[in-house]
Structures are given as C-alpha cells and as structure tokens.
Amino acid sequence: xxxxxxxxxxxxxxxxxxxAEAGTLPLGFEALDRFMPMHVIVAADGLIRRVGPTWxxxxxxxxxxxxxxxxxxxxxxxxxxxxxxxLPNRDGGRFSTAFRKxxxxxxxxxxxxxxxxxxxxxxxxxxxxxxxxxxxxDLSAKDFAETDLAVEMLYLVEAxxxxxxxxxxxxxxxxxxxxxxxxxxxxxxxxxxxNRRAMNHVLMQLRSARxxxxxxxxxxxxxxxxxxxxxxxxxxxxxxxxxxxxxxxxRREDTVARAGGDEFVLILRDLAxxxxxxxxxxxxxxxxxxxxxxxxxxxxxxxxxxLTTSEIRPGASIDQLLEDVDGALxxxxxxxxxxxxxxxxxxxxE
Amino acid sequence: xxxxxxxxxxxxxxxxxxxxxxxxxxxxxxxxxxGFESLxxxxxxxxxxxxxxxxxxxxxxxxxxLEDVGTYLVSNPNKESIRRLxxxxxxxxxxFLHSLEDLPDRARLAVCDLELPTLALLDDxxxxxxxxxxxxxxxxxxxxxxxxxxxxxxxxALVLLELRECCTGDIAIDIGLLDTAFAEGRSFSLSxxxxxxxx
Numbered sequence: 228x229x230x231x232x233x234x235x236x237x238x239x240x241x242x243x244x245x246x247a248e249a250g251t252l253p254l255g256f257e258a259l260d261r262f263m264p265m266h267v268i269v270a271a272d273g274l275i276r277r278v279g280p281t282w283x284x285x286x287x288x289x290x291x292x293x294x295x296x297x298x299x300x301x302x303x304x305x306x307x308x309x310x311x312x313x314l315p316n317r318d319g320g321r322f323s324t325a326f327r328k329x330x331x332x333x334x335x336x337x338x339x340x341x342x343x344x345x346x347x348x349x350x351x352x353x354x355x356x357x358x359x360x361x362x363x364x365d366l367s368a369k370d371f372a373e374t375d376l377a378v379e380m381l382y383l384v385e386a387x388x389x390x391x392x393x394x395x396x397x398x399x400x401x402x403x404x405x406x407x408x409x410x411x412x413x414x415x416x417x418x419x420x421x422n423r424r425a426m427n428h429v430l431m432q433l434r435s436a437r438x439x440x441x442x443x444x445x446x447x448x449x450x451x452x453x454x455x456x457x458x459x460x461x462x463x464x465x466x467x468x469x470x471x472x473x474x475x476x477x478r479r480e481d482t483v484a485r486a487g488g489d490e491f492v493l494i495l496r497d498l499a500x501x502x503x504x505x506x507x508x509x510x511x512x513x514x515x516x517x518x519x520x521x522x523x524x525x526x527x528x529x530x531x532x533x534l535t536t537s538e539i540r541p542g543a544s545i546d547q548l549l550e551d552v553d554g555a556l557x558x559x560x561x562x563x564x565x566x567x568x569x570x571x572x573x574x575x576x577e
Numbered sequence: 578x579x580x581x582x583x584x585x586x587x588x589x590x591x592x593x594x595x596x597x598x599x600x601x602x603x604x605x606x607x608x609x610x611x612g613f614e615s616l617x618x619x620x621x622x623x624x625x626x627x628x629x630x631x632x633x634x635x636x637x638x639x640x641x642x643l644e645d646v647g648t649y650l651v652s653n654p655n656k657e658s659i660r661r662l663x664x665x666x667x668x669x670x671x672x673f674l675h676s677l678e679d680l681p682d683r684a685r686l687a688v689c690d691l692e693l694p695t696l697a698l699l700d701d702x703x704x705x706x707x708x709x710x711x712x713x714x715x716x717x718x719x720x721x722x723x724x725x726x727x728x729x730x731x732x733x734a735l736v737l738l739e740l741r742e743c744c745t746g747d748i749a750i751d752i753g754l755l756d757t758a759f760a761e762g763r764s765f766s767l768s769x770x771x772x773x774x775x776x
Contacts, residue, residue: 361767361768378767381767385662385665397614
C-alpha cells in the first residue's frame with residue numbers, strides 16, 4: 228500500500244534521499260496489523276474496508292467490515308463531520324470517538340489520507356479507557372502493539388493499587404494504635420500534669436504497698452468568670468499557670484493530677500500529717516490567688532481545697548477516699564471558697 | 578531492610594507454620610504480635626535478628642528458607658497480587674525470563690525505596706539461560722529461585738534450576754528449559770476483575 232507521509236518529505240538542511248525520492252513506504256498489511264493492531268482503513272465511499280486484529284476482539288467482523296464508519300462509530304470530536312473522508316482535514320486528523328452500539332468504550336485516533344480519492348487510514352487507541360476495555364473484552368498483551376505502553380500502564384495501576392491498599396491498612400492500624408495509646412496515656416496534654424487515669428494508678432499502688440499519703444483535692448474558684456470574660460485561651464493559660472504552681476509547691480515524689488476541667492488532685496507520698504498538709508494547702512491557695520497576667524489583663528482566681536489522708540479512714544477504698552475528699556472540698560466551697568477543709572471522721576459518721 | 582521483605586517472611590511463617598510459630602519468633606526478637614509493616618523500613622540489625630530467629634525456630638538452612646519464601650510469594654492465594662504482577666512480565670515463560678532484567682525497575686515503580694540486586698539474563702540460544710544476580714542483596718537470588726520454580730509451574734513450563742554462588746559474592750541461576758508447554762498452567766488476564774470470573 229502507499230501512504231503519504233504525515234509531514235512534508237525531506238528535512239531542511241540534510242536531504243534524506245530515500246524519503247525525498249519516494250515519499251511513500253511500502254508496508255504489507257501483515258506488518259500494518261502488527262504495528263497498528265487497532266487501525267481502520269476507510270474507502271472513499273465511507274465504508275470500512277479493513278480493520279486491525281484487535282478490533283475483532285471487540286466486535287464481530289460483520290459488524291465492522293463493509294459498514295459505514297459513521298454508522299459504527301459516533302464522532303465526539305471534531306463535530307459536524309458528514310463525510311468521514313473529511314476527517315484528516317480537520318484538527319490535524321485527530322479525533323475521538325465511541326461505538327454507537329453495545330459497550331461504547333471510547334477511543335482516540337489519528338486519521339490520514341491514503342491519497343487523492345483513496346480513502347483514509349486511521350489508527351486508534353483506548354486512551355485512558357484502556358482499563359475498562361481490558362476488562363470488558365478480556366484483552367491480553369498480544370492485542371496491543373509491541374511498543375504500546377498499555378500493559379506497563381496496567382502493571383503500574385495494579386502495583387500502585389496494591390501499594391495503596393497496604394498504605395490504607397497501615398493508616399488504619401496507626402489510627403487504632405493512636406486511639407489505644409491515648410487511652411493508655413497518663414498525661415494531661417494541656418498542662419503536662421498526670422491525668423485521672425494516672426491518679427488512680429498511683430493511688431492503687433500506694434494503697435497496695437501500704438504507703439501512707441495525703442490527698443488534696445483542689446478546685447479553682449472564679450475560673451468560670453475568667454473563661455467567660457477573657458475567653459478559653461485565657462482559661463488555658465490560667466490552667467497552665469496553676470499547674471506550675473502546684474508542681475512547685477510539691478516534691479518530686481508527689482503526684483499532681485488534673486482530674487477534670489478545673490479540678491486537681493495532689494497525692495503527697497509518705498505525708499499523712501494533717502497539720503503539715505493543711506499548711507501546704509494554704510500555701511497553694513495563697514500562691515494561686517496571685518493575679519495571673521494574660522494579654523495585659525490580670526486574671527484572678529482562688530481555690531477551694533478538700534484534705535484527707537490514707538490514715539483518716541485506713542480501710543476505705545480509693546473511691547471512698549475520693550468521695551470523702553470531694554465532700555470536704557464542697558464544704559470549703561459552701562463556707563465561702565478560698566479555704567481548706569479537712570475530712571473529719573466525726574462528720575463522716577453523721 | 579525494607580519492611581516488605583520482613584513482612585513477606587512474616588506472612589510466610591504465619592501462613593505456612595501457623596500463628597503460634599510466628600508469635601514465638603516475634604517474642605524472641607521483641608517485636609509485637611502484629612509484626613512488621615510492609616511500608617516502613619527497619620533497622621538491619623533487627624532484620625538480621627529476625628532472620629536468625631526464623632532459621633532457629635524452623636530449624637532450616639537460611640538458603641532453603643529463602644527459596645521457600647520465594648515459592649510462597651507467587652503460589653500462596655494470599656499473595657495473588659504478586660503472582661499477577663509477575664505475570665505482567667510476558668505471555669510465555671521465556672518472555673517472563675526476559676522480563677526479569679526489568680524486575681528491579683518494575684519493583685521500584687510499585688515501591689520506590691525497595692532495593693533489589695541487578696539482574697542480567699544470558700540466553701545461550703539452546704534453551705539454557707543463566708540469570709546473574711549481582712550487587713547488594715545478591716542473596717535475594719535464593720528467593721528468586723523459589724519464584725522461578727513457582728512461576729514455571731504457573732506458566733506450565735518444565736524447567737531445571739541450579740544455583741551457583743560465585744567467589745565474587747554474585748550468584749548465578751542456571752535455567753534449563755525442557756518444555757514450555759509441559760502442563761496447562763494457570764490462566765492470567767490483564768484485568769484483575771476478569772480473573773474472578775475465570776476462577
């Protein structure tokens with residue numbers, strides 16, 4: 228067959244004799260089938276004369292050969308073409324199309340004239356719809372030209388999907404691990420103090436080792452006003468400042484925990500002397516009453532404290548101890564705030 | 578060592594010898610029961626300790642163990658994706674052999690930080706091929722030996738495989754192709770969804 232080159236023969240400067248002399252390339256249909264397994268040759272009358280072998284994997288021969296190209300294929304671009312032989316003249320011969328019937332698929336292609344009044348040669352490809360086509364028609368590597376990167380692309384898609392699936396699983400596991408770690412965490416993230424879980428843990432340890440301890444339950448006074456007046460950022464600043472005070476007023480072996488919102492629990496190891504604990508509580512209250520600067524404003528708070536020791540009710544459970552000290556704290560609140568109340572057995576017996 | 582390697586060995590142990598065996602290996606090297614992540618990279622010391630623990634626990638020479646891992650990777654139903662990626666190498670076992678030279682690049686397309694040894698295939702024209710494995714991680718050749726064995730089955734080819742360790746540390750695998758259509762082989766479709774239909 229004789230096909231005109233797609234660009235003018237001969238390059239400026241270096242003349243290439245063969246190309247310049249002939250301007251055509253003798254190429255057998257068998258070779259054409261292998262080079263372009265998805266070619267279509269359309270005669271001047273617009274009927275499909277010949278198709279590459281891959282087309283026969285898509286449609287029976289009878290639905291292609293001898294049919295009008297525009298009956299089999301619907302042109303998507305360029306539009307408004309009445310006679311298929313005009314195709315090479317528009318848009319440099321580039322076109323996109325789909326089957327009119329059955330699984331439509333989509334193709335992109337390039338059409339060139341085969342000579343004056345001689346019809347056209349079009350080479351088509353699945354483009355990005357190759358994934359779908361391979362599935363629909365169960366295509367194999369043989370159905371693609373040797374130089375076609377379709378199989379490499381399918382390989383890449385599959386390899387990347389496998390890697391992505393692994394990545395998703397890893398993310399899922401990391402998320403579960405994070406949740407588990409948070410559940411097991413012993414630190415309050417805002418203040419850096421121990422959290423309620425750690426507090427329970429320490430109390431349990433001290434109890435089972437029969438180590439005496441003092442317990443201070445500190446609840447901030449007027450904290451809500453700070454939050455309402457200056458905002459949550461100010462509130463957070465105050466909580467952090469409170470944490471610093473509590474840590475500085477206790478020893479390394481003591482435990483300072485944020486038990487919730489503006490509640491703190493101090494566990495003072497080997498210190499069950501009520502008068503000493505009382506003194507510490509008062510020192511803490513007066514430290515906390517020092518105004519805390521925030522953005523040029525002064526935040527004023529105080530604290531109500533409940534006090535108990537492991538010795539006041541030796542047999543009591545930890546929950547009971549916490550309940551006792553909570554009661555003492557509310558006694559401080561009721562009595563006018565900014566003070567410390569010691570759990571009294573007499574009162575407990577009432 | 579890339580987590581993918583450790584993870585593969587872990588899956589091999591779990592699927593072949595049972596979860597208890599894996600747990601006892603994991604405990605012996607201080608790794609949690611969930612084991613290795615295929616997308617992370619692990620310290621070589623830990624990877625070596627892991628391999629040593631597997632050898633000890635299974636009481637099998639390391640080379641043989643690596644070969645078993647290779648066979649497992651392409652023949653175990655849990656690892657179907659690896660078999661499929663291998664089959665993209667070509668329509669016939671010979672095509673597949675020639676595609677092995679591209680394997681390190683192909684693997685890197687999927688997992689960019691996976692370092693495989695250099696592979697070179699020599700074809701003597703009489704049905705005998707030699708696969709040269711060189712560079713860092715040349716020991717991967719033992720895994721490849723298992724992969725080749727399983728892939729020959731997959732294509733239905735009858736092959737004789739022999740591995741030689743060269744003094745340079747490189748490894749050569751001699752592949753004698755006796756019959757390319759010895760058995761039916763397993764079907765392969767480019768589309769992963771097609772495969773389910775065909776079974």
